Amino acid sequence: MRILGISCHYHDAAATLLSDGVVVAAAEEERFSRRKHDAAFPMAAIQWCLESQGIGIDQVDLVAFYEKPFRKFERILRQHLEGFPRGFKTFQMGMPGWLSEKIRVRSLLRKRLGYRGDVAYVDHHLSHAAGAFLPSPFQEAAIVTVDGVGEWTTTAYGVGRGSSVELMREIRFPHSLGLLYSSITAYLGFSVNNSEYKVMGLSPYGDMDRAANPYYAKLKQVIDIREDGSYRLDLDYFTFQHTDRMPGKRLLHLLDGPVRDPAAPLLPRHHDIAAAVQMITEDAVMAILRQARQATSCDNVVLSGGVALNSVINGRILSHTGFKNVWIQPNAGDAGSSMGAALFAHCTVLGKPRSYRLMHAFLGPEFSDAAIADFLAAKGIRHTRFPDPSALIKEASRRLQAGEVVGWFQGRMEWGPRALGARSILADPGRADMQATLNEKVKHREAFRPFAPSVCAEDVEKFFRCDSPLPLATDFMLMVYPIREEWRARLPAVTHVDGTGRVQTVRREANPLYYDLIREFGKVSGIPMLVNTSFNIRGEPIVNSPLDAYRCMMGTGIDCLFIGNHLVRREDNLQDKWDSESIGTD
């Protein structure tokens, strides 16, 4: 029994293939199309899923779509009715796409894929909930989903038991924590549905004291958060419900100025606003979680939706809500809903037993050593081949110790927005200049954004004041914890301004090569930890193929690339050098 899960048409299109209830392939469309957050029908991702299993679309028994398109369309029409005539432009922008493709999922599947079988439509937040609970290690857990908006729901909680997933209560559009956060993201001059994590990274630069930060009190005026976790936005401050702009005029007035020009410098006022929205979101999420715990009496909680990628909030869940364990799937946003829809279809629509547990995020494309060797030969790329992985690890470790920035392209690509040691850029966290080097030469990004550390799971408590027992979500770089005071000065490249780090724990059973590299680096440097940042050029998605990786290295300041059993050095291939900064945006 094979089920294909699909999410698309809003942002982050993706496909997931299930075989007898087990996820065998999952990937986002952006990795193939090379368009960040690509929302288009995930044709290339689907094709790869099928090819990876050596099957055709006729061998797929069921397609599961991640939302109910007609219900979403109803919500959009309702928005236009309520916003008339202010929504004229958004109506012109959105309707052709809706009428030609978005509500005609079945005909789209027939036209693009030649698929003529059944299609199951799973509600957006039910897909999120299923994507959070069904691959989790728990037999019973409270489920909380918080994102921008699905069909109508923006926030929901419920419970998962065995193979069943049930949502009990919801908050409906236009009242949305995700859209509040996105509105402030837009206000701060960052791109919506893309740069919310920058606001999170910026927040510790502001005043994180609720009583002292003036914008905390101001932003509290726009949202009414109740003790039971329910909330409501004051819509007079927003325009997203009927136009394509996010902050309304009253919000600009409340925040003492116009929307920041992306090219303008960030002022202390902007830092405080970022801090305020982060604290308010945290207040609301913690209240929702406490309510979910009270209503379900579960000790475990799973989270999903875009807000579940807020790793600062995630790191505080266990200490603030009474839950004893937390799990978040590595692709908690809309892309992960393709997995949720497929698993939900397997367990609920078809009534099959739950048989899958997501132990690692390496579910994407893989390139064999022979394929990589062929690529290098075909392109005439000078390289060195290692006879075995241990020699490769030793050489990589030596180069990292020497201060080089290393591209790491190994095994199957990660599922989700974080690079977890398969498509990563690695560096020494102990070098004071490494953060600036990575920001300026490689990533071309804002100086305030921190880099994340990878540590072996057994070592994490040595460096971090983290929850005990350690939640599995740390494997997916989804939790921020304080770095122990004695280590902060020794780990300048990964210590954020507030002394925290977005840690990724590495387990040998999940990624042995990367685990061994960290261990080897620990032997030579004394600190078994690496800076791990996503392998991409600014404005592009994480690399997928050897060509993407090589192009990225030659367009940035990455010194060398370990790709399969091969080492490619930048200085040996300067004929292919180019400047990625010339194309990079946001």
Place this chain on the structure above:
Amino acid sequence: MIRAFSAYAIARALGFAAGWSAFTCLLALVTRPMRLGPGFSNLIPYAAAAILLTGTGHVIRAWLGQADSPKRTRNAGLIRDFGAAVLEGVRLFFKGTAAFNNFLFLSVAYILGIGLTSLFMRGKGDGKPESAANPPESHWRELKTGKQEADAFYRPF
């Protein structure tokens, strides 16, 4: 590089001109039964209408944030690249006319469909915000998804 870019631009312009010519003839043909314009004896008014239409369409596309950025050459061989650029030019012309038509139809749909229904709704008092004087105790709404039958999931609504 500059030479390749120029050839590409010329090919695109040729394609655009081909689209323009075809649409001009089409306009002359379809307006014939209505006796609009001088007919095939003088195509200039039709050509002017065609360019005005596509131009307006492109202005609308720009306003809606749908304007295309120029594509790069693909290096698939001279003839293939040239052919692709000509086709792109043709597409560019018809994207303008399509945008104009869409705008027209959607404006009518918006004003008559959305507008009238909206006014009717407001007249009936639908969609009024909740009274601030009596806020509800909780903003949660009940959502019992566990009760759905399997058949419900095969429906897109």
